[in-house]
Amino acid sequence: MENYNILRGKDKIGENLIEIFYGETKLLVELGKALDGGDELSDVEKAAIREKYDAVVVSHYHADHAGLIEQKKDCPIYIGAGARRILEAMDEYKGKTLPKNIVAYNNGKPFYVGKIKITPLLCDHSAFDSYMLLFEAGGKSILYTGDFRFHGRKNSDDLFARLPRHIDTLISEGTNIGSDKPCFSERELEESAVELFKATDKPVFVLQSASNIDRLVSVYRAAKRSGRIFYEDIYTALLAGAAGGKIPRPDVFNDVYAFTPRFVQDKRKEMFFEFEHKRGVARIDKGKPFVMLVRPSMLGFLKKLAAKMNLDGALLIYSMWSGYRENDDVKKFLTVAKDLGLVERTLHTSGHASMQDVKRLIERVSATKYEIVHTAPTDSCYSPDEFNMAD
Ligand SMILES: [Zn+2]
Numbered sequence: 106m107e108n109y110n111i112l113r114g115k116d117k118i119g120e121n122l123i124e125i126f127y128g129e130t131k132l133l134v135e136l137g138k139a140l141d142g143g144d145e146l147s148d149v150e151k152a153a154i155r156e157k158y159d160a161v162v163v164s165h166y167h168a169d170h171a172g173l174i175e176q177k178k179d180c181p182i183y184i185g186a187g188a189r190r191i192l193e194a195m196d197e198y199k200g201k202t203l204p205k206n207i208v209a210y211n212n213g214k215p216f217y218v219g220k221i222k223i224t225p226l227l228c229d230h231s232a233f234d235s236y237m238l239l240f241e242a243g244g245k246s247i248l249y250t251g252d253f254r255f256h257g258r259k260n261s262d263d264l265f266a267r268l269p270r271h272i273d274t275l276i277s278e279g280t281n282i283g284s285d286k287p288c289f290s291e292r293e294l295e296e297s298a299v300e301l302f303k304a305t306d307k308p309v310f311v312l313q314s315a316s317n318i319d320r321l322v323s324v325y326r327a328a329k330r331s332g333r334i335f336y337e338d339i340y341t342a343l344l345a346g347a348a349g350g351k352i353p354r355p356d357v358f359n360d361v362y363a364f365t366p367r368f369v370q371d372k373r374k375e376m377f378f379e380f381e382h383k384r385g386v387a388r389i390d391k392g393k394p395f396v397m398l399v400r401p402s403m404l405g406f407l408k409k410l411a412a413k414m415n416l417d418g419a420l421l422i423y424s425m426w427s428g429y430r431e432n433d434d435v436k437k438f439l440t441v442a443k444d445l446g447l448v449e450r451t452l453h454t455s456g457h458a459s460m461q462d463v464k465r466l467i468e469r470v471s472a473t474k475y476e477i478v479h480t481a482p483t484d485s486c487y488s489p490d491e492f493n494m495a496d
């Protein structure tokens with residue numbers, strides 16, 4: 106099965122669209138949205154939605170991989186079971202329901218579409234429940250990596266044990282190709298966060314993506330280790346609840362509390378009141394020192410908080426790709442935070458493999474041929490698709 110066609114993604118960061126076909130079966134791998142495309146669909150996106158496929162297979166929920174899946178109704182769309190729960194939670198927050206043709210696959214459990222065997226292999230990335238996808242048919246194999254890294258919180262041993270010894274074609278992400286900088290790990294990031302949190306008795310705010318569950322764990326652990334309680338806004342708390350397991354969330358973790366950044370009258374108000382561990386603005390500074398997750402949309406809330414408590418000298422950790430600093434809402438948030446007296450520090454690591462780790466993978470699967478997608482010339486270790494503007 107040498108048959109594939111990279112419709113988009115070879116000279117772009119993200120937005121992969123790849124066709125894989127064998128015999129009568131035709132698959133589309135990924136159905137993302139151009140990150141700079143606004144609400145308008147491009148011609149290639151319109152064609153992908155219109156085209157007849159037997160199935161769409163998606164590696165993870167980031168918008169540049171899955172942003173358009175709800176618009177394709179005419180075939181099954183496969184995504185990881187945990188990622189599907191996250192998408193459901195995102196939709197619930199927006200008052201929507203996830204379409205029924207979006208169905209779940211599980212780690213290491215092969216499934217067939219026509220004669221093509223598809224095996225999802227769980228990997229580490231800045232999105233929860235992300236997979237590499239192995240396609241096999243007619244004695245040939247294609248491994249598509251989706252987005253991955255080896256420096257996250259997840260141990261790569263299980264993935265390495267499951268990877269075949271030989272692949273005919275490897276289609277790998279290459280976000281950090283062009284940079285020889287190693288990426289520091291999530292665990293190193295946690296250590297740096299502990300040091301920063303312990304060095305102050307002021308409140309700590311962390312600007313990060315709600316759907317970056319690995320980062321959520323790193324920041325929560327640093328909060329706990331520095332004797333602080335942890336505040337999650339209801340959107341993050343919903344996503345953390347959908348992830349489940351050992352992911353920090355209100356009620357299940359006794360030091361995690363929900364807060365609501367704005368006075369909401371709709372269903373979201375009910376969502377807030379359903380949490381047992383919750384605090385309104387008036388009670389946020391009562392009790393232990395805290396770490397609170399924030400996003401640019403919470404600017405009004407931050408101002409409200411500043412009117413209730415002294416934020417002068419409080420810490421603001423910037424924990425996203427540096428490129429988002431150019432976004433108007435991020436710029437405004439950082440400026441106002443500075444005016445309120447918050448002191449900014451940056452703490453971030455890429456959601457994508459370093460160049461050394463891409464090479465490690467290529468060697469591990471001894472690929473006859475490889476293609477690099479999700480790439481563009483760059484000199485920094487960065488994560489273009491970590492930010493989820495869902496709220
Ligand atoms: Zn991506």
Ligand SMILES: [Zn+2]
Nearest residue numbers: 167232252490
């Ligand atoms: Zn991604």
